[in-house]
Amino acid sequence: MVNKRLKLNRTIFIVMLLAIWEITAHSHIFPELLFPSLESILSALIHELEKGTIVLQTYNSIEMILEGMIIGDILAIIISVWAMISRRINEYVTTLVSIMDPLPGIALLPLAILWFGTGRNSIIFIIIHSVLWPMILNTVTGFKTIPKIYLEVGSNIGLKKIKIITNIMIPSALPSLLTGLQVGWSRAWRALISAEMIFGATGKESGLGWYIFEKRFMLDMPGVFAGLFIIVAIGFIVETVLFEIIEESTIKKWGMTN
């Protein structure tokens, strides 16, 4: 019930924002070129969708982020498991995380370009950097706070090391793992769009960031907003819808949230 009312409130609020936007656009306080109306944004969006380039570019962006996240998150889990072996390794890993974690991915771009050139690999590198450290941080925290009793029950029922990791430690630490994934995703998504804007069209594989950059260059404001709309929509779908579904079907179902 409360949830429904919240959702209704949220919808009303968004409708209000859109109305304010529309009124402002039609009042011509700002030049139409800089502040397009919702209709023109919508028609630009439809036009772009029909043309198909924006779909391809969205696909490119998503493909890159998925690739980077899969590599980064698997790496993070391996490193975190390794960090559980001894207190000293744990110390090294934690130190490394505290050095690397505050470094915005996009700040590594010049370095990435030197190492990998201007292209897909540089972007993947930055995405991996964006997801790796927060994932290690959360995974290690998750592992450290596993109730000892689960590990003891695990060894009692005859589980060996690998099974303890995959079947006890990972599900026990799932709430933290999901937090790590979520933080990593939002960092990577921002880094990806920024990086694409900076070196954009290298060959055919450009993404959403480059799309917006290009539209600005051509002074196609409705097009810019159409691009922004897609970025917001994907962010919303992943962060609010997808993660919510994952939580509902795992940790919430299992009573592992407080």
Added chain:
Amino acid sequence: MECFLEIKELCKSFVSNGRYITVLDKISFNLHENDFLCVLGPSGCGKSTLLRCIAGYEKINSGKIILEGNELTKPGTDRMMVFQDFNQLFPWLTVEKNIDYPLKINYPKLSKIQRKELTSYYLELVNLDNFKDFYPHQLSGGMKQRVVIVRALSLHPKLLLMDEPFGSLDALTRYKLQKELLKIYEHTGVTIIFVTHNIDEAIILSSKIVVLSQHPAKIIDIITNDIEQPRLPGTPQYGELWNRLNLLMGLDKSIEESAALTREEVI
């Protein structure tokens, strides 16, 4: 004759704040198959430590633990542990899967259907078959403990180790579970070591009682309990044993002593 379980001069100490604290001091006792041993002692005396040593969770400093001729050093499915904590089922598995999973690990040859049959057999044993699709957080404390007990039994342990498993339950549920445990004990003939600080619980359940002292834990007495079931507090034998255990645990004496201490302090 070789004994089923033999504990020989078991010593265990912990280092805390740079000092050695001896918790178990030369504990020795024997157990026959099908015994129901209650380890009785005041809180903090080392009962859990003793059980954890037998389970293989703690390295012992000296002495021997021998089960059917084999010295024990690490955890194994021949000794299944049941803790007091209500959160020892895996929360990410349903009740059914919590029992199924250990079976799958330990009896890889069983088919899915065979495991399913076993699982419902064990759940029926504690009247929880209707809850098989529930997740642990949807169960009451008493229900969780019953699932834990049958999960342990399903692996056919030689020893069932129970560390105050009913300690956090309300009196009524505790009483029901004691009855159920006795039923299971008679039904399966499993050998049990059951730790408690509750005299009544020890009397109701045990066939044998080991009484421990405090700081460090030493065995004060080993008592055979052959009062006929059902063991009712009103009967003379019950009362007699209760008084004896109460005296051994020094409860009344300590109340008098502490009363004396407070008087001295007042003077």
